[in-house]
Amino acid sequence: MKKLFMIAAAASLVATMASAQTTVETETTTGVAGATIRIEPEYRTKIKSYVTKHKIRPVETRERIVVGARVPTEVELEPVPSDWGPTVTKYRYVYSNNRVMLVDPATRTVVHEID
Numbered sequence: 001m002k003k004l005f006m007i008a009a010a011a012s013l014v015a016t017m018a019s020a021q022t023t024v025e026t027e028t029t030t031g032v033a034g035a036t037i038r039i040e041p042e043y044r045t046k047i048k049s050y051v052t053k054h055k056i057r058p059v060e061t062r063e064r065i066v067v068g069a070r071v072p073t074e075v076e077l078e079p080v081p082s083d084w085g086p087t088v089t090k091y092r093y094v095y096s097n098n099r100v101m102l103v104d105p106a107t108r109t110v111v112h113e114i115d
Contacts, residue, residue, distance in 0.1 A: 037102065037112045043085035047100055047114055050081060056095045065096040071108045088112075 039047075050056075059065070059075050071077065077092035080102070091102040091111065102112040 038087050039085060039112075039114070043088075044114060047084050050084070051095055051100060058098070059094050059096045061096070065094060065101055065110060067101075067110050067113050069110055071101075071103050071110060073108070077103050077105055077108070 061072055061075060063069070063072070065071060065075075071094055075094060077094060080088050080091050080093050082089055088102055092105045094101045094103055094110075098115070100114040101110045102114070103109065104111050
């Protein structure tokens with residue numbers, strides 16, 4: 001009986017962890033300083049399509065632009081189109097290394113990367 005209980009508890013734990021992991025990967029991503037930015041899958045698709053459709057040229061800098069880094073002042077930050085979703089309209093973006101980088105315009109810090 002004790003073995004049966006342990007097996008049931010382990011199976012329940014594994015199922016819970018798998019479910020939580022799926023939710024995190026598809027809906028929520030953590031940016032800089034623990035800030036959570038929710039980008040639904042349909043908006044991710046719109047963002048990727050926008051870059052392709054508008055033939056956005058990538059920004060080239062000496063330093064690689066990554067989450068947590070500050071974007072150099074000579075790099076122009078582009079406004080985020082409203083159809084990218086309500087959670088990202090307060091940010092600006094930079095396209096670099098085949099990724100859209102969301103930037104906090106007040107600090108010029110990259111807060112999220114969309115690959």
